[in-house]
Amino acid sequence: MKRDFFLYELDDHEFEGLVIQIAKFLLGLGVSPFATGKDGGRDGKFLGTAERFPSTNSPLVGHVVLQSKHINAPDRSCSDRDFHRLLKDEHPKIKARVKDGICDHYMVFTNRKYTAGTDAKLVSQLMGCKVQSAHILGVEYMHSLLESHTDLQKFLPNARDKAPFVFDPEEFIEVIHAFRDYTKEDDESAYSSAFDFESVKLKDKNRINGLTEEYFKQVIVARSMPYFDKIKDFLSNPRNREFADIYADSAAEMKESILLHRSKFPNFDHVFNFLYGHIQKQRPALRQKRRLVSILLHYMYCHCDIGSKDMTGLVEAEHADA
Structure with missing residues (x-):
């Protein structure tokens, strides 16, 4: 049984911090933290050749834009309407970045459940913004990565909470x-x-x-x-x-x-x-x-x-x- 890291317990900024550390592991140390841009969006960025994503044999190359979509809920899905709206709102920003030559690849990290078949249309819609590749990394992917690479667990803010829970x-x-x-x-x-x-x-x-x-x-x-x-x-x-x-x-x-x-x-x-x-x-x-x-x-x-x-x-x- 896969371990649950209770990512829904984090607040938005804590989740962003975790995403940056995971992105550094996948892409490289050159990942820039999330910052608010001129259009009001909060993006993380990377420029170069990824170390291991999506694989070491075929890594991403160029400008990578990172998005963090967190929710304080353990049972939400990328299929939910509100998530569709969140991504749709990003489309104009993505197109503008592509036009400016600063977005070749787009990565969304979320603590929602992602189903490859059902939610594949979300990726297709992102690809429609003219990026070279689009990726949605859901809670299952993040849990799997945290479980298989235990050194990443030190970046979990709730790992510092008392565990197992003790009633004090x-x-x-x-x-x-x-x-x-x-x-x-x-x-x-x-x-x-x-x-x-x-x-x-x-x-x-x-x-x-x-x-x-x-x-x-x-x-x-x-x-x-x-x-x-x-x-x-x-x-x-x-x-x-x-x-x-x-x-x-x-x-x-x-x-x-x-x-x-x-x-x-x-x-x-x-x-x-x-x-x-x-x-x-x-x-x-x-x-x-x-x-x-x-x-x-x-x-x-x-x-x-x-x-x-x-x-x-x-x-x-x-x-x-x-």
Whole structure:
């Protein structure tokens, strides 16, 4: 089984840093870091003969432009419409670089799943911009490279996180405080929720909120649920009442805001991805505790502290389909 390096846990700049190191391995030390150009795009660059990409026998030669497309989600694909739009938006910039003679080859690094057959049309569309070659390197390629060349793993920012994950009450307190500070900001994007343990079957709740089965099983059940008992024990301990109250306030704020902005997201996977990325962006100190942030968000959801548990909309929708 291939190892998962949790690339979705990184923020955009951390992912860019990793991409540059991988590009140096594939192309050479002459790779330039990502920088914002006149057209607003962020590109990495290389000029010369690649050391080993796509192979040592037939390396890229000339100007290579690098793109980094990161998303805070473990289950997204290059087939998703939003990714198609992202690449389509790059086409005019690519054509301009080709015209200026500074783009012979185009490489896109992403932590999305790439299927050679299904997503080959994306490469064809990039080739339509008149580059000599186009390449999309998805999460499977990056995982394989990191696994087979272990020296590259030292460039993983989340490799410096505590592993395996250990529940540390002091860190949990810090994260709770950070959640409280985040939700108290006068910011429309800060979300809310009510401290209410009235339960609803998770299968029904997932349908009500539009959480995909893949995300629920692969992320929440497999990676977060093993730590729920420790969080519950901590919050239910009378000695921790102060922190339980802070948790309750944060959850209440988050739930209210989620309900207000829910229509902006196609499913609840996207809500989690937004919250996870935005909370860390606002609180950089949490980057070394990124897994605990994710686990706490999932705990709030599964204990009905965030997300809707109202069956009315679900029942009405089912009758409408009948």
